[in-house]
Amino acid sequence: MDFSDYRTEDYYDELFQANGAPRSCSRLLIEKIESLPDGDLMQKQKAAEAMLLQMGITFNVYGSDEGAEKIFPFDVIPRVVAGDDWEKTEAGLKQRIRSLNAFIDDIYHGKKILKDKVIPEEIILSSKTYRKECEGLNPPKGIWCHVTGTDLVRDKDGQFYVLEDNLRCPSGVSYVLENRQVLKRTFPQVFAASNVRAVDEYPNRLFEMLEYLAPRSTEAPVVCVLTPGIYNSAYFEHSFLAQQMGVELVEGQDLVVFDGFVHMRTTKGFKKVDVLYRRIDDDFIDPKAFRPDSVLGIPGIMEVYKAGRIAMANAPGTGIADDKVIYAYVPKIIKYYSGEDPILPNVPTYICWNDKDRSYVLDNLDKLVVKAANESGGYGMLIGPHASQKEREEFAELIKKSPRNYMAQPTVMLSRAPTIVGGGFEGRHVDLRPYILYSDSIYVLPGGLTRVALKKGSLVVNSSQGGGSKDTWVIDSRSCA
């Protein structure tokens, strides 16, 4: 298979320049792929898929039975990010996360940013993810958003933009680690020759970050990963991370609060827990503090948390910075807390709560992407140019009914990357989700998860909507001159 028929068309392509020549950092990879004997690449693709199925690296689609267990589709052609691009992105992410953390802390304490009228107070207080219960909370070391998975997209100009901040329970990092394992076996020589930055240290970094939060001064704090259970779509990841860190994977039913501490039920009696990497949303974490109907959570855990006897990552309440309407204010938030201009721009955003913006949105629904403030996974979303008249009308009604709950953005012409389709290569749209850990310093996993919309022309990369993934190679620019 070669790339002679491959066309970048009118998009920014991750591996090729507009004139059809490979970008400098992907040249080695392209040459290798073209030099493979006929049929070899397809064989590699099939072998990779079989490996994933056998390893049981699958996810569940909500609301369906066992038959809907699927492997996350995987494309063996990696996406390459040049080191120069990456350095700037990394600096931008660090700047953004530091400011967002300061913002969350301010919102639950003095609310200075509201008093200074940088953000309208009403926007914050009306957010579904604002937790009144968290006012005055002091999480260990002053850190709220320990793990973030920021979604980035590249537009036609090749510039990275931030599309979403995911500060609650971002998932997908396990695929980054597994994809890399598979790719190392698929392209061993080119991998070794390309000087790709390693991702393997993530579990170590995560563990160190969690240990750093431990409230008790003990030599070996007890760290656990908290999962909603095997039917959660990201269960594989929860289990994988626990395994990689060598810590217990617990469910709500394993934990119980008494004598002012959180304990887990073990075969030898109860044992105190110090740190939880929780993968359950705020809403469900404590039926006594939040949703009383939650059966996943641990009754009373918030009291223990407030008393500083357990640490949680991420801290309850971080979701306030995840609201897609508040996202629109992040450039101002960065300026306010750091005094700097944002390194990574936002995608321009119209806030439907704002009268002027709303009438523009309603007049231009066929050109815009509309998103609900607190949905994820590609749900609650309208892609104007691809929607029918009827769908647009329905969304117009939704917007008019609860304007606070919606925002809109121009349709970004997401960059594409060559992907195996049928027996050849076709361009498919991709995004990028780097993972950021906030400990005594900030660590950004080099690269991150590249998600790819496998349907021709589709701009939705979510796994629940037919998306797949690719390995992401960050290659030092000096080594690919």
Next chain:
Amino acid sequence: MLSRVANSGYWMCRYVERAENVARFLGVNLNLLLDMPSEAGRQWEPMIQVTGDHEEFQKRYGEYTQENVIQFLTFDRDYPNSIISCLYAARENARSIREIISSEMWEQLNTFYLDLKHSEQTSLAFRDPNKFLSIIKMRGHMFSGLMYSTMSHGEAWHFNRMGLLLERADKTSRILDVKYFMLLPRPEEVGAPFDNIQWAAVLKSASALEMYRKRFHRIAPKQVIEFLLFDEQFPRSIRHCLTKAEESMHWITGTPMGRFSTPAEKALGRLKADFDYTESDEVVAQGVHEFLDNLQTRLNKVDEAVNCTFFKLRPPQKEQTQSQ
């Protein structure tokens, strides 16, 4: 370790062992058919009776034909003890502790289930049941072999092994019980070595025929009972299962053998002591079926005791009456 994790490992192994043993029940009759083709069609009912689920079978299938019995015991998803249901449950348990077991174990169990699901369409189970069932048995062995050789023999492993052995003890008792339900010879066959052939089929299904012959040489009912119940060395004999299960339990609790600190140790220790001080003559005098029935009840009690000792922990109750 976490109670839930111990519980999942225990049940994962019980289910795999259960699936393997369903194949063994079916094997009794298939072995018989190979040796006595005239028996074709006569002995399918005992396969169901021995499970204790004959009412459910009759309600849904009615007739005891080969197809019905194989369908029920192998692929019926509504029947919780069919091979496919057991493997599904084993795999879900394994999935919930995959960070505890070795990846080899998980991958083998995952493939085991996926292949069985796939084989539903190929109908190998009906075309060549012997081959099909031997694949199931070998895969069950592969799982326990992987567990033995790829997982550290620590607490989690001992919970797994305890589950496996308690299940095996129960299932060996049921394989032996199949003989009780078997039809008596037809008049023209009286005097033929028919009875012995049935006993040999039972031994074969427990993979015990050769090992039995090394000890007793020729088939005799009382000695088959002696072997499957009391043999010290044969790994599927009930006594062997109880001995090793008790070892695992004491490894977990740290209590010296011969003493107990939990209800689970007490229940299993008593059962094991009874086995140590019972002879096959007494079993025959009491009635084999009655003995096995009672054994199965006591094994259920051990399971309940394991459950409340290790898995169902309750937080300490505040002594409210005193403080008020």
